[in-house]
Amino acid sequence: MTIETVATDCRTLVIEGCDGVGKSTLAVRLADRFGFTVVHSPRTPDHLDLASRYRLVLDEPGRLLLDRCFLSEMVYGPLYRGRSRLSWGQALDLAEAVVNRDGLFLHLTASPTVIRQRLEQRDGEAADLDEISALVTAYKRIFETLATYCPVQVVDTTTLDLPSAG
Numbered sequence: 748m749t750i751e752t753v754a755t756d757c758r759t760l761v762i763e764g765c766d767g768v769g770k771s772t773l774a775v776r777l778a779d780r781f782g783f784t785v786v787h788s789p790r791t792p793d794h795l796d797l798a799s800r801y802r803l804v805l806d807e808p809g810r811l812l813l814d815r816c817f818l819s820e821m822v823y824g825p826l827y828r829g830r831s832r833l834s835w836g837q838a839l840d841l842a843e844a845v846v847n848r849d850g851l852f853l854h855l856t857a858s859p860t861v862i863r864q865r866l867e868q869r870d871g872e873a874a875d876l877d878e879i880s881a882l883v884t885a886y887k888r889i890f891e892t893l894a895t896y897c898p899v900q901v902v903d904t905t906t907l908d909l910p911s912a913g
Contacts, residue, residue, distance in 0.1 A: 766862075774812050822882060860876065
């Protein structure tokens, strides 16, 4: 199934993957072509209820494209803070809400070397390859588990032409 087919058939798309993989670039392209409203999810302050925040977003009408969402908390939280602010139960409830909106998860991935090069081009700096590799591996594990509950499409952006939109 191509990304275009997915975008045509879905009312909700969630694009996830580590920084530099091409999420925002793809989100802009899909929104322009298929009429999605893009919701970019920045870091949620610690004192706010993360699950409730995403439930409100998923209650919005129309075609939604989430450029990063609750799954990033499941990856970055444990790696950078030692824990996620979401439980697997909460994450699966939110995933069910995505599916109930005729949704699908796009797991964007790329080689750590490519991700590092993109981050250096975009930001002028990047994490070391070990840290990027840990993020890529953590996303892979999260999506392998998630795919047993809901639709996930993996897209390797290593060879895609994705100039930075972020």
